[in-house]
Amino acid sequence: MKEPGAPTAADLALLDPDGSFTRRLAADRAALAALAPALDGGSVFPDDRALAAIQLLAHRLAGAAGTFGHAAVGNIALDLEESVIGLRGGGADPAAASRHLAALLAALAAALRLK
Amino acid sequence: MAHSGAAADLAEGAAFGEALPAAAQARILVVEDDRDVAGLVGRELRALGLTVDVIGFAEEALLAARATDYALMVIDLGLPDRDGLDLVREMRKRAIATPILMMTARSKVEDKVSGLASGADDYLVKPFAVPELRARVTALLRRPSLLKESRLTVGNVVVDRDALEAIVDGASLPLTRKQFQLLELLARRKNHMTPKRMIEEALYSFNDEVSGNAIEAHVYKLRQILRAAGAEAEVETRRGIGYRLVEQRRPAGSAA
Numbered sequence: 101m102k103e104p105g106a107p108t109a110a111d112l113a114l115l116d117p118d119g120s121f122t123r124r125l126a127a128d129r130a131a132l133a134a135l136a137p138a139l140d141g142g143s144v145f146p147d148d149r150a151l152a153a154i155q156l157l158a159h160r161l162a163g164a165a166g167t168f169g170h171a172a173v174g175n176i177a178l179d180l181e182e183s184v185i186g187l188r189g190g191g192a193d194p195a196a197a198s199r200h201l202a203a204l205l206a207a208l209a210a211a212l213r214l215k
Numbered sequence: 216m217a218h219s220g221a222a223a224d225l226a227e228g229a230a231f232g233e234a235l236p237a238a239a240q241a242r243i244l245v246v247e248d249d250r251d252v253a254g255l256v257g258r259e260l261r262a263l264g265l266t267v268d269v270i271g272f273a274e275e276a277l278l279a280a281r282a283t284d285y286a287l288m289v290i291d292l293g294l295p296d297r298d299g300l301d302l303v304r305e306m307r308k309r310a311i312a313t314p315i316l317m318m319t320a321r322s323k324v325e326d327k328v329s330g331l332a333s334g335a336d337d338y339l340v341k342p343f344a345v346p347e348l349r350a351r352v353t354a355l356l357r358r359p360s361l362l363k364e365s366r367l368t369v370g371n372v373v374v375d376r377d378a379l380e381a382i383v384d385g386a387s388l389p390l391t392r393k394q395f396q397l398l399e400l401l402a403r404r405k406n407h408m409t410p411k412r413m414i415e416e417a418l419y420s421f422n423d424e425v426s427g428n429a430i431e432a433h434v435y436k437l438r439q440i441l442r443a444a445g446a447e448a449e450v451e452t453r454r455g456i457g458y459r460l461v462e463q464r465r466p467a468g469s470a471a
Contacts, residue, residue, distance in 0.1 A: 163342065166342020171342065
């Protein structure tokens with residue numbers, strides 16, 4: 101059932117008339133999925149370049165997704181960005197970042213209506 | 216200035232439905248490196264009847280701001296080559312007084328305070344709702360320093376900048392957005408020559424491509440519309456100099 105206040109397909113089409121943001125969501129999802137192993141396995145010292153790439157993708161999604169009607173993607177991306185920033189600073193739990201990444205991949209899949 | 220026909224066509228067809236500020240012809244600079252967000256902001260502001268330049272880098276934005284008389288700048292904080300706060304500080308240091316709407320994903324109170332302390336006039340947190348963007352831009356353009364006379368009169372032609380409408384003897388002229396912008400500019404400079412380059416800068420953004428005779432074509436169509444409506448105003452051409460709008464009393468019964 102549609103959440104109260106959630107945008108309709110027509111709302112989303114108005115915000116993204118040529119579908120470029122939807123294509124970006126798909127590309128970002130593929131990129132994040134490819135980077136996910138950096139957070140898997142509970143490594144205490146994940147590859148920082150991979151973390152930086154995840155942080156950048158999450159930051160951009162956190163800023164843009166909500167504006168294009170994908171509030172859940174934006175909110176979870178913000179959680180992921182904050183947990184990766186903490187992880188890179190040496191003060192956060194890798195498992196939390198991994199959970200946030202999994203949640204973001206699921207939210208992106210839902211936004212793209214993937215099953 | 217390179218103008219694209221496609222962009223110009225898109226702008227030409229923009230909706231007139233929004234409540235527009237008096238500075239409707241205003242030129243806006245959007246500094247945002249996220250192409251999707253920049254595209255959305257540009258599209259929405261053009262739909263308000265504004266001319267929009269979009270730039271993705273701080274240094275280019277600084278050059279553009281120094282060279283162009285913008286009515287408003289919308290600046291994202293997270294730019295690839297420089298922090299947006301530094302850019303705003305630099306602009307203020309260089310006495311660029313254009314109102315600035317900062318746009319960022321940072322939503323903490325201290326972030327907003329530091330943005331405003333750097334010289335921004337307002338703050339829009341991402342993600343934002345499009346109506347909020349429109350409202351904030353409209354409010355900033357309404358500020359007293361940017362207000363211009365909202366109704367201009369030349370002969371029996373009234374150009375209503377708030378309503379985005381030109382009226383002759385009570386009848387609204389069927390103008391496109393570009394034709395309205397042209398008429399408004401010429402009316403504001405009534406009896407004064409307006410160089411073609413100034414018209415291009417008012418009607419088109421940096422990224423638009425303008426064919427060599429685009430302005431001539433707009434002037435030609437505007438003249439036709441004015442004459443058909445019985446306007447007591449005429450667009451004069453001074454070859455090599457530009458155009459000016461002058462009152463032109465018509466003999467009784469000469470209107471189409």
